[in-house]
Amino acid sequence: xxxxxxxxxxxxxxxxxxxxxxxxxxxxxxxxxxxxxxxxxxxxxxxxxxxxxxxxxxxxxxxxxxxxxxxxxxxxxxxxxxxxxxxxxxxxxxxxxxxxxxxxxxxxxxxxxxxxxxxxxxxxxxxxxxxxxxxxxxxxxxxxxxxxxxxxxxxxxxxxxxxxxxxxxxxxxxxxxxxxxxxxxxxxxxxxxxxxxxxxxxxxxxxxxxxxxxxxxxxxxxxxxxxxxxxxxxxxxxxxxxxxxxxxxxxxxxxxxxxxxxxxxxxxxxxxxxxxxxxxxxxxxxxxxxxxxxxxxxxxxxxxxxxxxxxxxxxxxxxxxxxxxxxxxxxxxxxxxxxxxx
Numbered sequence: 001x002x003x004x005x006x007x008x009x010x011x012x013x014x015x016x017x018x019x020x021x022x023x024x025x026x027x028x029x030x031x032x033x034x035x036x037x038x039x040x041x042x043x044x045x046x047x048x049x050x051x052x053x054x055x056x057x058x059x060x061x062x063x064x065x066x067x068x069x070x071x072x073x074x075x076x077x078x079x080x081x082x083x084x085x086x087x088x089x090x091x092x093x094x095x096x097x098x099x100x101x102x103x104x105x106x107x108x109x110x111x112x113x114x115x116x117x118x119x120x121x122x123x124x125x126x127x128x129x130x131x132x133x134x135x136x137x138x139x140x141x142x143x144x145x146x147x148x149x150x151x152x153x154x155x156x157x158x159x160x161x162x163x164x165x166x167x168x169x170x171x172x173x174x175x176x177x178x179x180x181x182x183x184x185x186x187x188x189x190x191x192x193x194x195x196x197x198x199x200x201x202x203x204x205x206x207x208x209x210x211x212x213x214x215x216x217x218x219x220x221x222x223x224x225x226x227x228x229x230x231x232x233x234x235x236x237x238x239x240x241x242x243x244x245x246x247x248x249x250x251x252x253x254x255x256x257x258x259x260x261x262x263x264x265x266x267x268x269x270x271x272x273x274x275x276x277x278x279x280x281x282x283x284x285x286x287x288x289x290x291x292x293x294x295x296x297x298x299x300x301x302x303x304x305x306x307x308x309x310x311x312x313x314x315x316x317x318x319x320x321x322x323x324x325x326x327x328x329x330x331x332x333x334x335x336x337x338x339x340x341x342x
Contacts, residue, residue: 141245156211
């Protein structure tokens with residue numbers, strides 16, 4: 001299993017994307033996003049995506065040189081970001097940057113992000129908002145016609161998409177509190193990684209094409225479905241996200257997204273908010289752990305710890321994932337040669 005320096009891996013992914021025709025700005029944005037996910041141990045949204053991204057470009061599902069546009073649709077506080085069928089990652093980043101400026105004047109603002117390809121890890125954008133002192137709410141939907149991958153509660157075939165949600169707030173001294181989840185029992189990317197690695201899934205994540213429980217990731221790709229997270233709860237959230245993604249925002253290219261941002265100090269001074277947030281989160285961390293747990297971690301803390309370690313020691317890339325990256329590079333005329341070192 002090769003271990004690769006994060007900066008080298010980011011440079012490699014940028015080069016591969018550039019050779020595939022992606023604009024310089026988008027290639028840097030996408031590569032940085034993927035490598036940050038790998039640093040945090042989120043392989044499903046990391047550089048394992050490079051082969052599928054090149055396939056989407058070749059199929060013209062993603063327009064590699066598209067640049068997102070941003071316009072106000074209601075006053076200055078409701079925005080529309082149009083990804084123009086390009087990568088969703090730079091479009092989502094553009095939306096967060098634009099909203100960050102607007103909330104300085106309005107305190108509360110929203111954006112619809114439409115006409116975008118794959119948007120990566122949604123929690124990354126919510127975290128950016130929280131780092132700017134804001135509450136963020138993000139959800140996506142509208143892809144049920146193209147990718148009906150998740151069975152509704154009680155159903156045996158896919159009807160809705162994975163419909164991710166992310167919420168974040170400033171979280172005190174140790175960074176933002178970010179909650180990022182698919183409304184399916186597992187993100188589709190995790191099933192993809194399990195298939196690529198040739199390993200079984202935990203029970204309770206997927207059905208096969210007959211609607212029977214399975215742990216073989218190939219059964220999902222053979223006509224099966226993901227199960228909803230927490231039964232009726234995840235299924236209900238998915239239905240809301242689908243209505244937002246299509247009925248509210250219009251027909252999507254992949255998924256449409258709603259982002260709402262509000263300054264955390266809109267009701268109270270920032271210092272008062274910060275003191276109470278820090279006190280509460282410290283109380284959560286101090287909770288005695290269950291058997292089998294070393295401690296109680298807040299959402300995102302373990303990933304930030306992984307990132308700190310991997311920035312020092314490099315990112316261990318699974319050999320099958322590395323092979324996929326090498327093959328993708330070869331397709332665009334790049335010979336990687338031997339395995340890189342950290």
